[in-house]
Amino acid sequence: MQRYFIDEALEVDQHFSITSDDAHHMKNVMRFRPEDTFHAVDQKQCTYLCEIAEVSHDIDCRVISAVDESPELPVKVTLYCPLLKGEKFDWMIQKATELGAHEFLIYEADRSIVRLDDKKRKKRLERFGKIVKEASEQSRRQVIPNIDFVPAVDRLDFEEYDRLLFAFEGNALNPATNIQSAISDIAHGSRIAFIFGPEGGFSEAETKQLSKHHSIRLGPRILRAETAPLYALSAISNSFETPASN
Amino acid sequence: MQRYFIDEALEVDQHFSITSDDAHHMKNVMRFRPEDTFHAVDQKQCTYLCEIAEVSHDIDCRVISAVDESPELPVKVTLYCPLLKGEKFDWMIQKATELGAHEFLIYEADRSIVRLDDKKRKKRLERFGKIVKEASEQSRRQVIPNIDFVPAVDRLDFEEYDRLLFAFEGNALNPATNIQSAISDIAHGSRIAFIFGPEGGFSEAETKQLSKHHSIRLGPRILRAETAPLYALSAISNSFETPASN
Incomplete structure (x- = not known):
């Protein structure tokens, strides 16, 4: 699952926009379309499953659910x-x-x-x-x-x-x-x-x-x-x- | 200490020659002269302290002493x-x-x-x-x-x-x-x-x-x-x- 770091705090059902380099990557490298999903890590270092709502100049996304994972070293x-x-x-x-x-x-x-x-x-x-x-x-x-x-x-x-x-x-x-x-x-x-x-x-x-x-x-x-x-x-x-x- | 792998079994006081690529390295990269020392690992996977006896087309070397070391993984x-x-x-x-x-x-x-x-x-x-x-x-x-x-x-x-x-x-x-x-x-x-x-x-x-x-x-x-x-x-x-x- 593709992963992006988001510079804000997210919540389930929230809509948010992805801009600049990441938007370019989503459009031109991943070729994401509406309903495609990805993982977003927010400012609180929590991971969310998200889906694409609309692809235009920026990417409009929606948070589907929180992902339970612990990828960080305990120290x-x-x-x-x-x-x-x-x-x-x-x-x-x-x-x-x-x-x-x-x-x-x-x-x-x-x-x-x-x-x-x-x-x-x-x-x-x-x-x-x-x-x-x-x-x-x-x-x-x-x-x-x-x-x-x-x-x-x-x-x-x-x-x-x-x-x-x-x-x-x-x-x-x-x-x-x-x-x-x-x-x-x-x-x-x-x-x-x-x-x-x-x-x-x-x-x-x-x-x-x-x-x-x-x-x-x-x-x-x-x-x-x-x-x-x-x-x-x-x-x-x-x-x-x-x-x-x- | 510079190290070379030698394709024969060595013993203390033995003389041996180093040829080809390693000889080139000793002469032109390390610029070794008589009495300079190095480590040689022999065919039995033992390490010896050696010294240069003479530098000509090949390198004439002498084994000084065995080196006690265990650099290999135990498995x-x-x-x-x-x-x-x-x-x-x-x-x-x-x-x-x-x-x-x-x-x-x-x-x-x-x-x-x-x-x-x-x-x-x-x-x-x-x-x-x-x-x-x-x-x-x-x-x-x-x-x-x-x-x-x-x-x-x-x-x-x-x-x-x-x-x-x-x-x-x-x-x-x-x-x-x-x-x-x-x-x-x-x-x-x-x-x-x-x-x-x-x-x-x-x-x-x-x-x-x-x-x-x-x-x-x-x-x-x-x-x-x-x-x-x-x-x-x-x-x-x-x-x-x-x-x-x-």
Whole structure:
């Protein structure tokens, strides 16, 4: 079932209009006609089955019924990641959105290869926004992850998180640091942050700075910068979205 | 530490030569000189610290000592996957290699979009072989995953596996099917196979055929064809490579 995010609160039987990009997609890609149905996720992060009432310049729609689903991770996961070369960051945020990421915060690491000025950052955020929106629709989520730039790690305040996990390559040979040991006692509803390094890894200063937090490994193999967040989210899902483990 | 796979059995103090592509890489990319060190993984899947003795047309090397490491998953995971459009299959096998896949077997699904004749398959296997070799070196593995083409699922015999897991999109809303429930009782050393569908999902015939095996979900979100294997491997690693869970 096709899914769209709607920027208002919906109720059953309500009529609403879809405009701009989504209307274009409904008309020209999906070729929707009156009585065709789709899922709309509203501002309250609730999902509704809706039908097309009329297709003109905009799309007039009607809410049929609420949909009972829980596609969001039971913990809110923020990923702190530096930009990566080429298309790697694009596809990491696409995949991490499918896997349930709540937020991406982009920091400039000491060894970051990709560095952007403010103008380029703004343009890049527009592209990233489109990628995570489409990935949220495709993976049937109720939340579009937030994505933004933040300062370097030595200027960050992590107080809002219930747990901060530092994905450090140097732990690869230490099984006791495997992520599961650091997340098994976390309560549903908690906020977790992960810090991942750039292609060349963390600098000594960053490692020292971050070592005071939970330092973890993601298995014994060395993962590329764009792969590590996907392991972390999959492990979180496997741990928190399996009934027996709750 | 740079890593190379060596096609012979090594012993401490032994001298051996590295030729062709790896020799080129050592000379022209790493710019190795005598006394520089690297890791060599031999035919027995053991890792050795080695040093360069002499750089000429080939590279003359000496084994210094054995390296104690266990980068391989405690279970052997075979992934049955159809080819995917564009570069998606390339990067899936790269990431899945980092995450510990033992073998990739490519089948033609009823809804496969990419279909190749024998000549193209051969060329493609050469490229895939390079991708998984490089990913094995980079992620510091001791095994280069095998990769090959196999027949369609209705002609496959899965008897060699201790467990066969069918990653079925239709399970997304059923938490009881989460992968952890289907792997928690598997012994170390077992062989596990996963079957993943193409971009458009499994056909009705395939679903009927495969439903007799363990039908699982990978969290409640709908993952793209190239993302699902990465979740599966991460969950396996998190489950089997965390000491407390053994």
